[in-house]
Amino acid sequence: MSELKRVLLVDDEPDIQAIAKLSLDKVGGFTSLICSSGYEAIEQIADFKPDLVLLDVMMPGLDGPHTLKQLQEKGLLDGTPVVFFTAKVLNSEVEELKELGAQDVISKPFDPMTLPTQLKDIWNRANEQT
Amino acid sequence: MSKHNVPEELQAEIQAIRDQYKERLVSDKSKLTSLLDGLSLTNANQRVDEIHLILHSISGSAGTFGFDKISEEARRIDEKLKESASQFGQDTIIKLISNDVTRFCQLLDRTSVHNASSSSESASTAKTLQKTNPSRSAHEGEVWLIEENEQLAAQFSKQLVNFNFKINTVTLKEALKLVDKGGWPDATIIDMDGHPFNATADFKTLFTTTEGAPKGLIMLSENDAFDQRIKAAKIRATSFLKKPINLSELVSHLEAVVNEEKSAQPRVMLIDDDKELCSLMKLELESQGMQVSILHDVRNIVSELNEFRPELLLLDMEMPEYSGIDIALLVRQNVQFESLPIVYLSAERNLDKQTEALLFDADDFLVKPISNERLISSIRSRVHRARNLEQLISRDGLTGLLKHATIKEHADRELMRARREKTALSIIMLDIDHFKRVNDTYGHSTGDTVIASLAALLRHRFRQTDIVGRYGGEEFLVILPNTQEQEAFKIVDRIRIAFSEMEFSADNQKFSCTLSAGCICSSHLPDQMDASELIETADKALYESKRNGRNQVSTQQ
Incomplete structure (x- = not known):
């Protein structure tokens, strides 16, 4: 099974970007690219070729669910798993997000020390399914 | 399995980002204050939306930077806001928001005071970062x-x-x-x-x-x-x-x-036919951090009680179809709710009638209209007493941990919940190595000290959501909801090391003990397995550790 190496993070908050980048690169040993908006992610994804996309739900302009929809419609995902990143915790909300086609949902606040393991687990599960 | 050793360089980077985040909290606080300042009926919609966005963002981020309390508080207010928007008029919402957000701003203020005094402290490890919880006093925890x-x-x-x-x-x-x-x-x-x-x-x-x-x-x-x-x-x-x-x-x-x-906040169930009053009481109790559930259809009471497991039932005395006494007696027909505190709410001012009502299995009688302070303090004191009694009944005297039968009930319940919510449940079984030798060499009272010390260590090292019980003599069972095996392994392995480093003394001699553990996770086991079978599997993993020379943790994989 191939390994999770490249992660694209889409989040508009600079503080979250900084700590998530540290967590992904230094703790997880991944190569990461940070996009501050859904539009930027749509632009960058083809060049960066991530193994997994971590997508914030609530962003100004194009929010997480609409970004996912556009990525799907433009055929930019090609099987790449998308994980939502959200402060919403109600089970019903999580289920709704999964129904949009996300592989999983990670709740915020997150622990920068365990985020990479969580992503690896999700990645492994996604690979088992395919 | 590697431990969470955080290199110094990384710690410093985390600290730097954390400092930056504190500045953001300060600026969020001024934004909230100015939004509140000019809040009126004419601009409420837009301002409340803005407040909601700020709170939502803080609730999702503060915990990551170690400000757990702020995160929780922001989430609580944010949710209250969402809920009240569909139930109340704008003047009520403005009143609710003003109180809550003002208190939240004070919490943010105290945080920056805390930070100013500790800014010269060196960077802490990630663990401390997670634990830091600045509120109330600078010395919390x-x-x-x-x-x-x-x-x-x-x-x-x-x-x-x-x-x-x-x-x-x-x-x-x-x-x-x-x-x-x-x-x-x-x-x-x-x-x-x-x-x-x-x-x-x-x-x-x-x-x-x-x-x-x-x-x-x-x-x-x-x-x-x-x-x-x-x-x-x-x-x-x-x-x-x-x-x-x-x-x-x-x-x-x-x-x-x-x-x-x-300690966890009280869980309260409300039954009252006055819907508006119920919603208001719910909001008020929730603003005190309590968890509240309103029972809408009294016919579902037994299943709802089983699901929500309240620590107190607040019951209206006079409802159209059934009286409070009818409901209280029905609840008491179920042995598992024998000790659930029931408090009547009523407009009845006649003392004789109140006393008569209390004969029917309830614990207190509150007369409506009741002030929020009185309602809250009655609930708190009832729940506090009930918890103490519960502690005496279901907990082991030596260790203060749950007894065998009680922890098994918890295992059944948590497994059902994990399956329903599709989350992982880990179970750890652990046992003190060569414990008989301790008893034989130093006597039973020293043996008891060793058991009590391990119990205290377990109570401390696991999270509040984990359930720890004494399974047998020197055997302990821990249930970790929403936890993958790897994570459970890390926690128990750290406990294993800490326990081996503890020093005991008896008859002027110093000695130490070790423990062995087995750790399993429901997500790696067949769905048809019940809680007893999971515990058995954890027990097998424990014996694997014993066979391999003790002082170690085994998993099923």
């Missing part, structure tokens, strides 16, 4: 030991540190200086025997500062005569322990004090 004797001070703090208490050993003089800077900590232990505490010392005057008297107070003394004990009682000490101190006893008292502070 800390325990002060006021001990004038240096040797005793060193000895106590060395022993207590194993139990994850943040111990600060100080003299009385130093303590009073520190209080001025940030108030009293969550718990204070005072050795009454050293100099300034001579026979004539008036403790009340000694300890009453501008910040009030210390809370969570535990007094130690060689002298346990009435005069000494009454001195402790006069400054409202919660515990008095006679020296020489039994460590596990001190830890239990300390735990009771610290846990009281952060």
Whole structure:
């Protein structure tokens, strides 16, 4: 099974970007690219070729669910798993997000020390399914 | 399995980002204040939306930077806001928001005070980063030991540190200086025997500062005569322990004090046919942090009670179809709710009628309209008493952990929940190595000290959501909801190491013990397995550790 190496993070908050980048690169040993908006992610994804996309739900302009929809419609995902990143915790909300086609949902606040393991687990599960 | 060793360089980077985040909280606070300042009926919609966005964002981020309390509080208000938007008119919403958001801003303020005083501290590890929880006082989560004797001070703090208490050993003089800077900590232990505490010392005057008297107070003394004990009682000490101190006893008292502070909030179920009143009470109780569920259809009461497991039932006396007494008797027909506190709410002012109602299996009678303060304090005191009783019934006397039968019930319930919510449930079984040898060599009372010490370590190292029980003599069972095997393994392996480092003494001899553990996770096991089978599998993993030479943790994989 191939390994999770490249992660694209889409989040508009600079503080979250900084700590998530540290967590992904230094703790997880991944190569990461940070996009501050859904539009930027749509632009960058083809060049960066991530193994997994971590997508914030609530962003100004194009929010997480609409970004996912556009990525799907433009055929930019090609099987790449998308994980939502959200402060919403109600089970019903999580289920709704999964129904949009996300592989999983990670709740915020997150622990920068365990985020990479969580992503690896999700990645492994996604690979088992395919 | 690698441990969470965080390199210094990384710690420094985390700290830098955290500092930056604190600045953001300060600017969020000013935004919230100015949004509140001009809040009126004409601009409420837009401003409430903006407040919602700020709170939502803080709720999702603050915890990551170690500000758990702020995160939780932002989430609570944000959710209350969402809920009230669909139920109330704008003037009620404005009132609710103004109170809550003002309090939240005060919390943010206290956070920046805390930060200013600790900005010179070196970067902490990721674990401390997660634990830091700045609110109320600058010393939260800390325990002060006021001990004038240096040797005793060193000895106590060395022993207590194993139990994850943040111990600060100080003299009385130093303590009073520190209080001025940030108030009293969550718990204070005072050795009454050293100099300034001579026979004539008036403790009340000694300890009453501008910040009030210390809370969570535990007094130690060689002298346990009435005069000494009454001195402790006069400054409202919660515990008095006679020296020489039994460590596990001190830890239990300390735990009771610290846990009281952060113990889970009461879960309350409301039954009242006045929907508007129910919603208002719900909001009010929730703003105090309580978890509240409204029972809409009284026919579902048994299943709803089983699902929500309230710690108190608040019941309207006069409802159109059934009276409060009918419902209370129906609830008591179910043996599992025999001890559930039931409180009637009623407009009935006739004392005789109130007394008559109480004959039917309820615990208290509150007359409507009732002030929020009275309602909240009645709920808190009832739940507090019920928890103490529950503790006596379902907990093991030596260890304070759940008894065999109770932990098995929890295992069944948590497994059902995990399957329903599609989350992972980990189960750990652990056992002290060669325990018979300890009993045979040092006697049973020393053996009991070892068991009680491990129990205290387990209570401390697991999260509040984990469930820890004494399964048998020296065997313990831990249930970890929403936890993958890897994570459970890491926690228990750290406990294994900490336990092996603890030193016990008996007959002037020092010795230490080790433990073996087995750790399994429901997500790696077939769905048809029930809780007993999962526990058996954990037991098998435990015996794998024993077979392989003990002092280790095995998993099923």
